[in-house]
Amino acid sequence: MSRNPYVREVPRTTWYMRNRRYIRYMLREVTCVFIGLYAASLTVGLVRLAQGPGEWAVYVNGISSPSGLLFSLLALGFACYHSISWFNVTPKAMRIPRGDDFVPGPAIISAHYIIWGVVSLVFLLMMGVL
Amino acid sequence: MAKSNKPIVWGLFAAGGTVAAFVIPVMILITGFLLPLGLFGSGEASYERMSEIVGNPLVKIVLFGIIVLALWHAAHRLRITAHDFGIRNDALVARGVYGFAALFSLIALMALLSI
CATH class of the missing domain: 1.20.5 (Single alpha-helices involved in coiled-coils or other helix-helix interfaces)
Incomplete structure (x- = not known):
């Protein structure tokens, strides 16, 4: 080992900001936040449905509010990005033999x-x- | 051979990612836009309609499967991504994200059983 090894400085929390490929990677990974939050909000909806018509109306009002719709819009965008990025790598995950190829x-x-x-x-x- | 729980953890992650990729966008469209737009009726009518649909035992099972797998997928991916964001306390992150997934899975189960 050399006496003075070269250590490349890598900023721990912002390393992905200097390359578009890395930004796309992080964007893909962050889709999970919206998948998780949507699953949780859907669960809240089921709880409200189980509680009765009054509680259900409160839930529908909540998701119909501007902030509720903004969340749905963001979640839809990230969910579609998840689907596209997930499907585009499926050939790497599944190798289906056909004939010699x-x-x-x-x-x-x-x-x-x-x-x-x-x-x-x-x-x-x-x-x-x- | 060394025992490892990685195949199970990553297998569930992949299953959840696949299920989420196929169904979450259309589900957001339904619950996030069509429901607020009143396509399932307004007020009491949407309650009756949704109770009828979710009351079907097969729908309950499918919904539960989707919610649990999506939560697990999100939890596992967020755990790995936390490392990329420079958060190195994996034990704490794991407890937080898996705990969140387990809690909401349990809430979903109880809600579905009482609909």
């Missing part, structure tokens, strides 16, 4: 987008809005 990555990604669309349609149909 593997199913090509773009086919695996497309299949996920198609399933995403179908699942979304099924949810909307089940809720009776389509």
Whole structure:
């Protein structure tokens, strides 16, 4: 080992700010905050539904308020970013053998987008809005 | 061979990420926009409608699965990401995020059982 090793200074809390790739990585990781908060708010909605019509109305008023809608908008944006970033790396996670080769990555990604669309349609149909 | 709980922890993370990727956007659309817009009726009507939908045992099971997996996925990813933000007290972070996920899973279970 050399006597005076070179140590590159890396700022511990802001290292990702100097490269767009790193910023995108952190943005992708931060989607989990909104997934978690949405799951928690959905849980609160279920509690309100279980409590009765009055409590349910309070919950609906809350999510209909400007701050409630702003949260939903942010959550929707981050949730979609999660879906896109998640589906785009699926070929790395699943190697499907076909003949002497593997199913090509773009086919695996497309299949996920198609399933995403179908699942979304099924949810909307089940809720009776389509 | 050394025992490790990593396959379970990361397996649940991947399952949760996949489920969340497929269903969370449309669920936010439904509960965050269509419900406030009054597409399920307003006031008492939306209560009746939602109680009927969520009252279905199959819907309850699916909802519970989605909530638990999404919470777990978020908790595990946030634990790992905390390190990237320079927070190095992993034991404390783990307790906080898994505790949050466990607490809300339990609340969701109790709410669903009483609907």
